[in-house]
Amino acid sequence: MKKKNLWFALLTMILAAVVLGACGSEDKEKEKDSGKNALDTVKKQDKIVWGVKNDTRLFGLKNPTTGDIEGFDIDMAKALTKEILGDESKAEFKEVTSKTRIPLLQKGDINAIIATMTITEERKKEVDFSDVYFEAGQSLLVKKGSSIKSIDDIKKGTKVLAVKGSTSAVNIREKAPEATVLEFENYAEAFTALKSGQGDTLTTDNAILYGMADEDSNYEVVGDTFTDEPYGIAVKKDSPEFIAEINKALKTLKDNGTYDEIYKKWIKE
Numbered sequence: 001m002k003k004k005n006l007w008f009a010l011l012t013m014i015l016a017a018v019v020l021g022a023c024g025s026e027d028k029e030k031e032k033d034s035g036k037n038a039l040d041t042v043k044k045q046d047k048i049v050w051g052v053k054n055d056t057r058l059f060g061l062k063n064p065t066t067g068d069i070e071g072f073d074i075d076m077a078k079a080l081t082k083e084i085l086g087d088e089s090k091a092e093f094k095e096v097t098s099k100t101r102i103p104l105l106q107k108g109d110i111n112a113i114i115a116t117m118t119i120t121e122e123r124k125k126e127v128d129f130s131d132v133y134f135e136a137g138q139s140l141l142v143k144k145g146s147s148i149k150s151i152d153d154i155k156k157g158t159k160v161l162a163v164k165g166s167t168s169a170v171n172i173r174e175k176a177p178e179a180t181v182l183e184f185e186n187y188a189e190a191f192t193a194l195k196s197g198q199g200d201t202l203t204t205d206n207a208i209l210y211g212m213a214d215e216d217s218n219y220e221v222v223g224d225t226f227t228d229e230p231y232g233i234a235v236k237k238d239s240p241e242f243i244a245e246i247n248k249a250l251k252t253l254k255d256n257g258t259y260d261e262i263y264k265k266w267i268k269e
């Protein structure tokens with residue numbers, strides 16, 4: 001009988017430990033989930049982990065020789081990190097795509113997104129945005145000599161290539177409802193698909209398309225932009241302090257000429 005009681009007590013203790021342990025880790029998860037401490041978190045860890053594109057020329061492109069990621073978004077992230085934490089080497093980079101960037105932020109894998117991301121009302125329900133740091137607009141990329149010269153030439157049966165999770169994929173269905181839209185995981189895949197003849201045109205922001213035309217002169221950007229795509233830096237929802245700090249840093253970079261320098265380095269058009 002005594003032995004039985006002992007076993008029972010032991011079992012209860014183990015159970016209690018398991019339950020308490022689970023609560024503890026749940027709390028930690030919750031803390032991670034709330035954006036309230038986002039600025040404290042980056043200060044404590046003494047680095048900012050930025051979600052950036054790795055396949056988008058001019059904004060975030062991995063250099064296969066050096067392994068470094070290069071572009072406008074990358075230089076902006078480094079300059080902002082220097083303003084916020086005092087040293088640009090405290091900027092760390094993790095690859096995101098249009099589809100993965102918000103989930104990776106929510107999971108706590110990255111502290112901020114700087115990845116050709118348009119500020120939209122829809123996205124504002126999920127994340128907080130900084131002030132606008134770049135103005136783009138959606139356009140079309142075609143093979144030179146294509147009969148498509150603008151969005152008006154997209155007819156029933158025209159195959160338009162776009163990327164999952166982008167505003168471009170949503171907008172094109174609205175602006176050219178007759179089009180057949182094919183969606184890819186990222187811009188490298190979409191451009192490869194255009195080159196291999198899987199579609200008639202690729203659509204996204206003009207600034208990204210210029211990067212592709214830059215890479216392969218057989219392709220050109222046609223027509224005017226047909227949407228406004230103001231880029232913002234995104235952080236977890238309810239991070240007013242972190243956003244204030246980012247906006248303050250952005251203003252400093254604009255006032256002291258760093259922003260113009262970075263802009264001129266990458267953006268020619």
Ligand code: GLU
Nearest residue numbers: 098116117118166167229
């Ligand atoms: N700026 C657009 C967006 O945020 C298109 C570029 C991208 O897919 O990142 O969706």
